[in-house]
Amino acid sequence: MSNAREEILGRIRSALKDAPVGPSYEEIPRSYDRKGKLDHEASLHLLKDRLLDYDSDIVEVTHESEIASAVAEALQRASEQQVLVAEAFPAAWLPSGIDVVRDTQLTTQQLDGLATVVTTCEAAVSATGTIILVHEGAQGRRAITLLPDHHICIVARSQVFELWPEAVAAIDARSRYAITTISGPSATSDIEMTRIRGVHGPRRLSVILYG
Amino acid sequence: MSVRVGKTSTAAEFPSAAKIALKNDQLRKNVHHATNVIRNKRALRVEEMPDWQLLRDAASAIKAHTLKNLDTYLIEFERNCELAGGKVHWARDADEANSIALDLIRQYNGTEVIKVKTMTSDEIQLNPALEHAGITPYETDLADMIVQMGNDEPSHIVVPALHRNRFEVRDIFRETMDLPDLTEQPEELTGAARTYLRERFLNVKIGISGANFAIAETGGVCVVESEGNGRMCLTMPDVLISLIGVEKVIPRFEDLDVFLQLLPRSATGERMNPYNSLWCGVHEGDGPKAFHVILLDNGRTKLLHDEMERETLACIRCGACLNACPVYRETGGHAYGSIYSGPIGAILSPQLQSLEHSRSLPYASTLCGACYEVCPVKINIPEILIHLRGRVVREDQATLSGKLGVENLAMQGAAMAFKSESRYEAAQKLVQIGQGLFERNGQLTNLPGMAGAWTKFRDLKPIPKQSFRDWWKSRETSKPGGEA
Ligand code: SF4
Numbered sequence: 097m098s099n100a101r102e103e104i105l106g107r108i109r110s111a112l113k114d115a116p117v118g119p120s121y122e123e124i125p126r127s128y129d130r131k132g133k134l135d136h137e138a139s140l141h142l143l144k145d146r147l148l149d150y151d152s153d154i155v156e157v158t159h160e161s162e163i164a165s166a167v168a169e170a171l172q173r174a175s176e177q178q179v180l181v182a183e184a185f186p187a188a189w190l191p192s193g194i195d196v197v198r199d200t201q202l203t204t205q206q207l208d209g210l211a212t213v214v215t216t217c218e219a220a221v222s223a224t225g226t227i228i229l230v231h232e233g234a235q236g237r238r239a240i241t242l243l244p245d246h247h248i249c250i251v252a253r254s255q256v257f258e259l260w261p262e263a264v265a266a267i268d269a270r271s272r273y274a275i276t277t278i279s280g281p282s283a284t285s286d287i288e289m290t291r292i293r294g295v296h297g298p299r300r301l302s303v304i305l306y307g
Numbered sequence: 308m309s310v311r312v313g314k315t316s317t318a319a320e321f322p323s324a325a326k327i328a329l330k331n332d333q334l335r336k337n338v339h340h341a342t343n344v345i346r347n348k349r350a351l352r353v354e355e356m357p358d359w360q361l362l363r364d365a366a367s368a369i370k371a372h373t374l375k376n377l378d379t380y381l382i383e384f385e386r387n388c389e390l391a392g393g394k395v396h397w398a399r400d401a402d403e404a405n406s407i408a409l410d411l412i413r414q415y416n417g418t419e420v421i422k423v424k425t426m427t428s429d430e431i432q433l434n435p436a437l438e439h440a441g442i443t444p445y446e447t448d449l450a451d452m453i454v455q456m457g458n459d460e461p462s463h464i465v466v467p468a469l470h471r472n473r474f475e476v477r478d479i480f481r482e483t484m485d486l487p488d489l490t491e492q493p494e495e496l497t498g499a500a501r502t503y504l505r506e507r508f509l510n511v512k513i514g515i516s517g518a519n520f521a522i523a524e525t526g527g528v529c530v531v532e533s534e535g536n537g538r539m540c541l542t543m544p545d546v547l548i549s550l551i552g553v554e555k556v557i558p559r560f561e562d563l564d565v566f567l568q569l570l571p572r573s574a575t576g577e578r579m580n581p582y583n584s585l586w587c588g589v590h591e592g593d594g595p596k597a598f599h600v601i602l603l604d605n606g607r608t609k610l611l612h613d614e615m616e617r618e619t620l621a622c623i624r625c626g627a628c629l630n631a632c633p634v635y636r637e638t639g640g641h642a643y644g645s646i647y648s649g650p651i652g653a654i655l656s657p658q659l660q661s662l663e664h665s666r667s668l669p670y671a672s673t674l675c676g677a678c679y680e681v682c683p684v685k686i687n688i689p690e691i692l693i694h695l696r697g698r699v700v701r702e703d704q705a706t707l708s709g710k711l712g713v714e715n716l717a718m719q720g721a722a723m724a725f726k727s728e729s730r731y732e733a734a735q736k737l738v739q740i741g742q743g744l745f746e747r748n749g750q751l752t753n754l755p756g757m758a759g760a761w762t763k764f765r766d767l768k769p770i771p772k773q774s775f776r777d778w779w780k781s782r783e784t785s786k787p788g789g790e791a
Contacts, residue, residue, distance in 0.1 A: 104399060112375060115375060119372060125361075274586040279580065296508065296539055
């Protein structure tokens with residue numbers, strides 16, 4: 097195949113050989129907003145607004161020690177008693193009296209049989225109501241937040257940024273092997289532009305805000 | 308090399324296909340409804356972005372810079388993708404890309420593949436090639452399923468089944484999924500798709516995707532989607548093959564700041580689409596064990612030579628220009644005879660094929676400029692359309708049949724008439740007298756000879772009894788003082 101490679105690169109070079117040298121990468125105008133304008137309280141308010149707009153549930157707590165009870169509340173709202181979590185998920189954040197399944201490289205079939213997953217996240221963007229996962233630690237590998245029908249995601253208030261450029265700069269997104277961004281439950285508008293919640297990904301998204 | 312873009316080489320030319328589409332009231336109703344909804348949502352979501360124009364400026368500059376240095380960025384992407392455990396293949400044209408994909412699928416003993424929306428695969432007609440080789444492709448995007456199951460062609464680059472309403476979708480699903488009691492409720496239709504595909508997501512070993520962006524700096528790939536079928540195809544199979552047009556590369560991760568803010572608002576009027584997946588190569592314990600990229604040329608590099616034509620390659624396939632286009636909104640996508648329809652299709656399809664097919668497409672526009680206004684990467688489509696019309700005419704004039712073609716003769720006749728004042732007036736007089744014969748309901752139809760080519764596809768108002776020039780002259784003589 098190196099033949100095709102050389103030929104395509106050759107075509108590109110010969111097509112461009114007489115083109116004037118354009119602006120360098122550094123000269124690209126970037127005067128768009130890279131920092132938000134809201135204070136942190138307003139930014140959090142905006143995030144909640146956006147999440148509600150996507151039909152997500154929100155449970156708010158102040159202290160880290162209240163996370164377990166927030167998880168219990170999110171489960172109760174969905175009438176669920178069993179959760180899937182990544183191996184590294186802190187035990188202290190799980191309520192007692194529920195059935196906990198840890199992802200010890202479960203098979204696809206095993207994952208598919210589970211209704212609810214609880215994870216943390218890396219950052220959130222309030223302008224678009226987006227949660228960013230980099231799939232490390234308690235965030236779990238990609239499949240665990242995909243197959244269960246209900247995703248409960250724990251977001252620290254300090255992880256919330258107003259704009260996308262701020263958030264990705266803060267989490268060193270370049271060096272991650274995988275990133276998934278989630279803005280509300282999976283959805284489609286393919287039939288007559290009617291928005292239907294939940295196609296193949298989780299149909300329900302609950303967000304726990306703490307800290 | 309043979310560049311193939313979907314079924315354009317056998318498709319009817321735009322004027323005749325458009326005539327048929329215009330008679331289909333259901334189709335026009337569906338297209339109107341869908342494009343209206345997206346247009347309104349887009350307008351709202353763009354309105355709330357104070358830095359929208361600045362983002363467009365950056366996007367346009369990033370694309371211009373990348374295309375000018377395309378070889379460098381492709382090599383950088385290849386190196387970093389392979390460092391992360393991916394394997395990069397290069398395909399000069401559609402056939403080569405199809406055979407690379409087929410070889411890979413055979414190498415992994417695949418008999419079926421799950422696919423997430425890739426226009427590029429429609430472009431190279433991958434599905435027929437797979438089926439021919441006994442491999443079953445499953446489209447997993449809801450709209451693509453509707454198109455595939457209905458033996459149909461996509462009619463929009465973002466919402467490929469927007470020409471179908473819920474009743475039509477119900478009938479297609481009832482038949483293909485064997486669900487005689489399915490109703491037309493969108494929730495039920497969506498639920499049927501979920502159940503139908505779930506088992507395939509869990510069991511099919513090979514996934515095929517396109518890409519929205521390929522990042523040179525990291526070797527990573529980004530897929531933008533809504534339903535979660537993308538995440539399924541990118542995560543669950545053992546092997547992932549991503550088919551990526553060479554123009555999809557962007558220099559750095561931070562360039563996504565620009566494109567991921569522009570694309571969802573332009574495409575579906577959402578602040579952000581439900582899911583974006585980004586990944587680099589392969590990773591132990593998470594996702595596919597093997598990752599292959601096929602970098603596709605298929606006519607793209609020919610567009611690099613000319614600065615204006617090169618701009619076409621900046622397209623991020625958001626579909627905003629389709630929704631805004633007064634021609635697309637009346638005809639829908641099929642009339643364009645190409646999987647790339649609307650204003651972007653009118654410039655992209657003919658250029659990829661060196662104007663061998665789809666030659667009437669540069670004329671499928673009123674040049675109103677709505678497409679340019681909404682384009683998130685600021686592609687000046689009207690300017691490129693005019694440039695291509697010029698190319699078509701020049702090429703036509705270079706051939707004998709073109710020289711004697713009615714439209715060409717008409718244009719040359721017009722050029723003659725416009726050359727001098729007296730000739731123009733004489734021609735006008737002649738028409739004023741003669742046109743009565745061809746006037747029907749206030750329109751001129753089926754003019755003979757040189758003007759016939761014009762009126763065949765266009766409505767023409769008769770020239771009024773008194774021309775502007777006559778009126779101006781009489782005004783000058785009847786006016787007492789005249790103005791300075
Ligand atoms: S040409 Fe511009 S508006 Fe049209 S699909 Fe491409 S990016 Fe979108």
